[in-house]
Amino acid sequence: MVNAPAEQKKLPSWWSGGSVVYQIYPASFKDDDGDGYGDLRGIINKLGHIKSLGVDAIWICPHYKSPRVDEGYDISDTDIHEPFGTREDCQELIDAVHAHGMKIMFDLVVNHCSDQHAWFKESRSSKTNPKRDWFYWKPPRMIDGVRHPPNNWRSCFGGSVWEWDEHTQEYYLHYFCSEQPDLNWENPETRQAIYNDAIRYWLDRGVDGFRIDTVNMYSKYLDFPDAKVVAPETPWQPAGDFFSNGPRLQEFLREMRKEAFSKYDCFTIGELPNTPSLEKILSYISTDAEALDCTILFDLADLDHRGGQYPLMGRNWALSQFKALTAFAQQLAEPEHKAHALTYLENHDQARSVTRYASDAPEHRLTSSKLLATYLLTLSGSVIIYEGQEIGMINAPKDWDIDTEYLDVNTINTWREIKHDAKVQNDPSLLERGRAGIQLTARDHARTPMQWDGSKNAGFSSNPDAKPWYRVMESYAEGLNVGAQEDDPNSTLNFYRQLVSLRKAHKDLFILGRFQLLDPGNDQTMLFTKTALDGSQVAFVALNFSAEKQPFELPIELTARQSQLLISTLGKSSESRELDAYEARVYLA
Template sequence: MESTVPKWWKEATIYQIYPASFKDSNGDGLGDIPGIISKLDYLKALGVNVLWICPFYKSPQYDMGYDISDYQDVHAPYGTKADIDALISGVHERGMKVIFDLVVNHTSHEHAWFQESRSSKQSPKRDWYIWKPAKMVDGKRAPPNNWRSNFGGSVWQWDEHTQEYYLHYFAPQQPDLNWENPEVRKAVYATAVNYWLDKGVNGFRIDTVNMYSKWLDFPDADIVDPSTPWQPADKFYSNGPRLHEFLKEMHRECFGRYDVVSIGECPNTPNFHDVLPFVSTKEKELDMVIQFDLASMDHGGGELRLWHRDWSLRLFKAITEDAQKLAIPEHDGWCTTYLENHDQARSVSRFANDDPKYRVAGAKMLATYLLTLSGTPIIFQGEELGMVNMPPSWDVDKEYKDLNTIDYMVELRRMAGSDKGMLEKGIYGAQRTARDHGRTPIQWDDSSQAGFSTAKDTWMRVNDSYKEINAATEEKDANSVLAFYRQLLTLRQEYKELFIYGMFELHESEDDNTITYIKRNGDQNALVLLNFTNQDQSFVIPSTFKGQPELLLSNLPKAGKHVLRPYEARIYVNKGKRVVNGA
């Protein structure tokens, strides 16, 4: 079966870079491409081998570059096209690969295609986007349906010039392309995909990949909040009737012509059986997908998406087990694993404990989870340092920059009214789950602006934790989070038959405090034990573990016999290898 054949992207560890916050090379307070190039040796030494670069394209930056006005040009503050060429070369010279973000569900409203589309109803590119006439309700103009945009308000924006509405699943400055038009698809493939593949880019992380095909009847969503005309419509945003047809065509016209990887962002698709067609080798669509179930399980629903809700370790395990099924050979697919990205808060603050007493152990415990699962792991910048959320003392209205948070706060105040308790709980949600937390500048050292920039003011405030949490300090500490990531990444390759290709076997699924699983490949097996609490937890070696367990790695020194200490992680194997303890 083809899915059992090793591929370079199966044995990769991906490191995601958010350009604005990675490294500022010219002192303007904003990260840039030369800044990324200056840290390539750091990334090589970390042990990652694929870099995912978030959008650097020309953009008015309403949504931090996910609103692209020219797919073949560079946002000027980030650098030049020559800088991008130098980045690609620099990555390849170090034996690594690089993938870019592909954002083609929508463009910027400043893109030349949209400017022509909105110029008149007779424009040759009018149907390159989705336009609809107004609906009249009680003699007043109204949008075609009641769907709520992902960033608040209606998904329909009125255009005075041509007297019609256009569709935007996200911000009004991000009009959706009409993938029903074959000329649109042809233009996307040529200008946004193959242009970069011909330059040597090794693939793409594909934004909102399952939103291309629309439900063209645009039915009204169920009314779940009578206080607003705009209702959540997640079930209509994704997996439209022609989606798999479009993805097969894109593979045929683009990815299938090169030795590259395609990773699709796949929201609103929690069921294993619905995900499998995207990644099944025989279907020739995508190599793997990024799912949202684990990353969103502590988020509220409906209008208040950042509203915090309690999560259970049982659900955490169930989601993990379901995702791991994609890597089973008979399923003919592959999976990704991640805990952080540019759309998520910091995992130590969410799933472990950012109290200084527990932060290092918690970060290492989560790293053990991330890097011992089958599939391709994704590390988000700063995760390897154990970076944490912004402190609660920061003012949500002044320090948070993301338009998703801004929209959330507007909706929160509307719904809370004079209810101070609801307002406080809502703010707490943003303090736990807002995208802003993952976007603070990387903490390179303990100098001014954490070594990210020489500017007096940076585009986003540096987290107050930079004095204690920074790469320079961790480089000197053999027991740091950074050192632990490097060791784990080395072990992941040394034991790739277990940690990359091994079958996942969950134990103690009902336990609310620890995660226990075996990774198995033939007669070889590894046991992973993770304590998600700040209390000691007892454990037993599962009876299905084959052979004599030997401790391979622990995130705490002097491992006890049958007790996991707070946030302790251990890996046992059944073969004689050296013991790496306490690093």
């Protein structure tokens, strides 16, 4: 099935009324061929489960050829990664998703590629190669006769952003792993190759949109100034302000939309790290900007970590901060901004939300997962549900050994740095704080195999004796699996189904309604209203983020009308104005 490009730019956007998107991490979703590694046919075979959630679209993480240094975000070719399947399998998946009445989105990773990509191999072959300036190359900075990188920026995964190439005697730029050289978007020939090979190719085959990786990193600050020294014990300094929102970014995004997206009914979700300004965000995603459709923001996801030399080091946070960041992002749904809001709690880059924002204690797991589902699915705009979130999956247990069980490159590099610095500084507390941060926020927690049933290895593989590529979490044997929850009316899984259905039944409130935060300074409960744009209905959402009972009052908007309890995470009606531990309620008037 191939999309027929339209003659005009304006198309009937399938996503504009607010969509629920289900994200899949292919390696960990379902292994169909029995090799212990998830694959495309595994996804095809589980489309019935995804459809049963009531979602509108699926987003699949990179499944292209890759050395998998950064688990697929280092792409070496647009063909399909062999353990995942073939191009024919991929086309069958696209068609099968459409046959189920859903849309399909792919990951677009074009800030960088793999150092094994043909483009980079040519670029590094000589200084005179035609593709030399498809990437960023710089001579060394000589200080007292000693070679140094061009600046002091720390890469997102540790160490310098510059890697020395012995063959051509220059450094190349990489914001992430040294095996992920950054593409030079300043070169128009590079941009056209990206549009043709990575975007139009898939849109012509029926793909309905893209989640766009690190989209605000395309335009660089070409003077590459040194970052402020905030970690004097290391030569490499955090440089987030320089990584993002460069001087030509809007130009590049508008060109990409015009030349690659505009002829298709295509949904574009762009990652915008280091972008705390509403005005700046709107400059990329408002309809007037003619660039992106909406954004993945990082402020809420980074609330419990980052902000220092070690990106996985935990930090304290208060619910009042969580609420303020939610209110900030919900502004994007207000009609006057002519934009589209998107909310998520989990993805392949974030640890499990039950552990991070509520409680994964056995007595609180069920209520915590429902609390967070209520929060997510009553917010305006579109939302993303990540695989396993619908059954309340939690982080890996703390007895997992970081050195042997954690596989993510960011975890490995950060842990190595922390262990080295703790030894040099003779500071055992640094080691323990680092361990606690990794146990809370490492990406590994979201990448363990999906928990399908109570059989061996959670039913992840068609071959029960195959060793999964990632260790399966033991929580699958404690009811955190699809099979155990399928027919349980009180399960997290069926609560997600119920909420998605209610969200669509009350679209004017929960998808399009105005958000208003109440009692912003309260650090135990989150209370907000959702009001239909025509004022005809009001919903009140009460969320208890604590393990103790908390009082609340109905707002005047509901007391002045005849209100009813629409849903409670306890599954029962109550006249009490007191929320139980991690309880959520929604009232309608």
